[in-house]
Amino acid sequence: MKTSLRIGDVVVSPPVLSAPMAGYTNYAYRELLRRLGGAGLIATEMVSARAFVHMGARGLGEPERLWGVQDEPRPLAVQIWDNCPETLEELAAKLAHDFKASVVDLNFGCPAPAIAKRSASGSYLLRDPEKVGELVGRVAKACAPTPATAKIRLGLTADTINAVDVAQAVEGAGGAAITVHGRTARQMYSGVADWDEIAKVKSALRAIPLIGNGDIKTAAQAVERLEKYPVDGIMIGRAGLDRPWLFREIAQLLRGETPDPEPTLLEQRNLLLEHFQLVLKRFGTELGVTLMRRFAVCYSKGRPGGRNFRDKISRVSSEREFLDVVANEFVVDLPET
Numbered sequence: 001m002k003t004s005l006r007i008g009d010v011v012v013s014p015p016v017l018s019a020p021m022a023g024y025t026n027y028a029y030r031e032l033l034r035r036l037g038g039a040g041l042i043a044t045e046m047v048s049a050r051a052f053v054h055m056g057a058r059g060l061g062e063p064e065r066l067w068g069v070q071d072e073p074r075p076l077a078v079q080i081w082d083n084c085p086e087t088l089e090e091l092a093a094k095l096a097h098d099f100k101a102s103v104v105d106l107n108f109g110c111p112a113p114a115i116a117k118r119s120a121s122g123s124y125l126l127r128d129p130e131k132v133g134e135l136v137g138r139v140a141k142a143c144a145p146t147p148a149t150a151k152i153r154l155g156l157t158a159d160t161i162n163a164v165d166v167a168q169a170v171e172g173a174g175g176a177a178i179t180v181h182g183r184t185a186r187q188m189y190s191g192v193a194d195w196d197e198i199a200k201v202k203s204a205l206r207a208i209p210l211i212g213n214g215d216i217k218t219a220a221q222a223v224e225r226l227e228k229y230p231v232d233g234i235m236i237g238r239a240g241l242d243r244p245w246l247f248r249e250i251a252q253l254l255r256g257e258t259p260d261p262e263p264t265l266l267e268q269r270n271l272l273l274e275h276f277q278l279v280l281k282r283f284g285t286e287l288g289v290t291l292m293r294r295f296a297v298c299y300s301k302g303r304p305g306g307r308n309f310r311d312k313i314s315r316v317s318s319e320r321e322f323l324d325v326v327a328n329e330f331v332v333d334l335p336e337t
């Protein structure tokens with residue numbers, strides 16, 4: 001059984017990573033994951049290098065996205081995006097040397113129009129493995145000895161899958177690991193992640209770890225992907241929002257232990273409230289309530305009465321309202337009859 005992987009000198013144990021997710025993987029979520037345990041490496045949201053470097057404090061809140069990063073426990077990966085080598089290397093050096101990030105990850109997977117179309121960054125760059133290599137090389141040099149990594153998709157479209165070429169460019173340029181999300185950019189989040197295509201990347205790599213990503217929903221699936229596919233590690237995004245204790249469950253399974261039982265609905269409600277307090281600490285009440293609505297929606301997915309809860313929680317606008325809806329509408333265990 002795979003129990004750890006190395007990204008440069010950083011040991012990732014277990015080899016289960018929490019995915020970067022813009023708007024979600026902020027300080028509060030990362031802190032919650034740490035309290036629950038089980039994630040071998042936690043990532044920030046992606047940070048726009050251009051906004052950070054050129055706009056500074058005025059920059060669309062980019063420095064804000066690094067809130068907490070300096071003081072958080074390690075290991076911690078910070079993800080950045082852009083297409084300009086100078087801008088990326090300037091931020092990468094800052095992250096490595098001032099912020100002491102454990103890993104600097106480059107985003108070559110984002111298909112959102114604001115990034116891929118209007119900024120010619122993220123998944124747009126998959127069309128040009130050479131350019132990817134150049135960017136990785138510049139960043140790797142700028143942040144050494146802190147490792148630089150890359151996160152990609154399979155390619156732009158089903159007809160132009162080129163993850164092998166991109167991965168070789170990443171490794172050749174000094175990248176220390178590569179994560180492959182098993183969808184094309186065109187798919188956005190539709191269809192299913194193709195793990196056979198992810199697996200093809202492994203034989204093209206000489207030494208660096210391959211991390212597979214996409215559609216892992218349960219601890220059993222996580223272990224199955226690690227066993228069945230030639231990946232060194234796995235990364236999980238959305239399922240960790242719905243069930244943040246998933247990482248702990250996976251870690252227990254990988255250690256050969258019987259996982260803790262699924263938290264009761266009451267325990268899930270308490271976790272949601274703990275998460276809320278962390279969000280308030282980070283963002284203040286006004287923004288915190290607005291932001292927490294989207295997390296609360298995740299907690300209610302697939303739970304009895306979830307639709308009613310989502311309907312109500314999506315409209316709260318104060319801390320009091322939030323707490324009332326959680327107290328009155330969040331599903332709790334039905335008393336035994």
Ligand SMILES: Cc1cc2nc3c(=O)[nH]c(=O)nc-3n(C[C@H](O)[C@H](O)[C@H](O)COP(=O)(O)O)c2cc1C
Binds near residue numbers: 020110215216238239
């Ligand atoms: C709301 C949301 C935000 C995301 N933001 C990022 C991001 O900032 N950087 C990134 O590389 N991928 C981002 N992703 C993609 C995830 O990291 C991951 O690759 C994808 O969700 C597939 O994994 P999953 O099926 O485990 O969720 C985002 C995904 C979602 C759903």
